[in-house]
Amino acid sequence: SQKIEQNSEALNIQEGKTATLTCNYTNYSPAYLQWYRQDPGRGPVFLLLIRENEKEKRKERLKVTFDTTLKQSLFHITASQPADSATYLCALDGGGATNKLIFGTGTLLAVQP
């Protein structure tokens, strides 16, 4: 079955640095991959989507890459701020025309001032 792995250890970085989060997957070839942000006590919020034929996608300080050979996506936040502190989830399409997503466990990012 499909398996998604995100670094379960928290990522601690200094304000102003670039944060890089990793999402690896196995046993699957997703048509697209999504990244969500989740704050404590809240539901996930959509950030970016990247398709299998796209290498890179950007939105303001966010950048996502998608390497279908390595079966990996990297999520970058440049010039990080304490307000970027949250858990970031990656999700793969579950196949079919149903919008079923398979989520990773998330990585907690803590940006220190």
Place this chain on the structure above:
Amino acid sequence: NAGVTQTPKFQVLKTGQSMTLQCAQDMNHEYMSWYRQDPGMGLRLIHYSVGAGITDQGEVPNGYNVSRSTTEDFPLRLLSAAPSQTSVYFCASSYGAGDNSPLHFGNGTRLTVT
């Protein structure tokens, strides 16, 4: 717009009790789904619906029922609560399916079964 609204925010049940978790969206989205989130595990799909009158099972459907009588509402029913159903439950909706329809989530219902 309120987006996706879930009620209640918190609930404590005794084993064997039943209850309904409510979910409503005001975005005229066709697709709605229920996920549960447990520590150390990703969000897991319980049930989903691609439109009014149509529902289907996700990855972990046992112990839960759903119905979709209107576009706006998608309640999740626990028929006989068990401690294993202690979790945070999220409802989500999207305009359609596929890569042009990201999910919009509610803020969850935290359920404890004793």
